[in-house]
Amino acid sequence: MSNGDEKRPPLTCTVLPTANERDNVRGLILGILRHAITPHRVVVVDDDSPDGTGDAVEQLMRDNGAGAPPGSIRLIRRVGERGLTTALQAGIDLAIDSMGADLVTWMDCDMSMLPADVARLVGEVWKGGADIAVGSRWIRGGADRGHGARARMLSWLINRFAQQMLGRQIRDYTSGFIAARADVLRAVRLRGDYGEYCIDFLVRAIQSGYRVHEVPYVCMPRGAGESKTGATLWDYLVKGRKYVATVWWLSRSR
Ligand SMILES: Nc1nc2c(ncn2[C@@H]2O[C@H](COP(=O)(O)OP(=O)(O)OP(=O)(O)O)[C@@H](O)[C@H]2O)c(=O)[nH]1
C-alpha cells in the first residue's frame, strides 16, 4: 500500500452506520480500537436514532477512562435524512476529506462482524497487496452463524446469481464488511439504497482494475436490537428484489 511512506502504517478509519444500535455501539467501538493494528479512528453515522445511539456515542467520547484515545471517535448525527448507503458515504467522506484517512473500513454496528476481523481486513490491504479487502462468509474459513436457514439460503442464492451474471472472482458480493484504500473510494463512490450498494461497489471497482481480495470471516448473531433488513420472508423479498435488479443492470453494462 502506498501512503507516501511505505513504513508508516496507514491511518485507518472505520465507519459505523447506526439505526437504533445503542446497546451495541460502545462495545463495538472499544473492541475495534483495542484490536487495531494501525492508528485507528471510528466515525459513527447515526440517523437520529430514537433509542439514543447518538447520545451513547457522545457519552463514550466524554468518558476518558473507557479506553478510547481522545479524538479517536467522531459522530455524524443526521436529522431528517435516512439510508444505509448515504450514511456510509457521509462517513467515508468525513474520514478521507477531514480526518485524512489512508484506509477506510466499514461494517454493521450489530456485533455480527467481530472487531478482531477488522484488523485482518486492514492487514490484507496494508500488507497483502489488496486495494479492497472483503469479509467473506462464502469462502473456506468463512461461515454464517448469524442467520437462520432461510436467510442463509436467500443470501447464498443471490450470491450464486451474482457469480453467474458478474463473475466468480467474488463469492460474497453482499458482504458489507469492507476495507479499502482512500484513493479507491475517491474513484468509486457508493450508489444505491441498501445492501445492494455492495454488489455495485465491488463490480465497478473490479471493472476499474482494482485488486479485490476476500478474507474469510464468521458472521455472528446480532448482539442487541433488531435487524433493519427484517425477519420475515416478505422483508427479504422486498430487499432481495433490489439486489437482483442491481445484478441484472450491472451485467447489462459490462
Ligand atoms: N445510519 C443508518 N444506518 C442504518 C440504516 N439502516 C440500517 N443501518 C445500519 O446498518 C447496519 C446494517 O443493518 P442490519 O440491521 O444489521 O441489517 P442487515 O445486516 O442487512 O441485516 P441482518 O443480517 O439481519 O443483521 C446496522 O449497523 C444498522 O444499524 C439507515 O437508514 N441509516
Ligand SMILES: [Mg+2]
Ligand atoms: Mg447486520
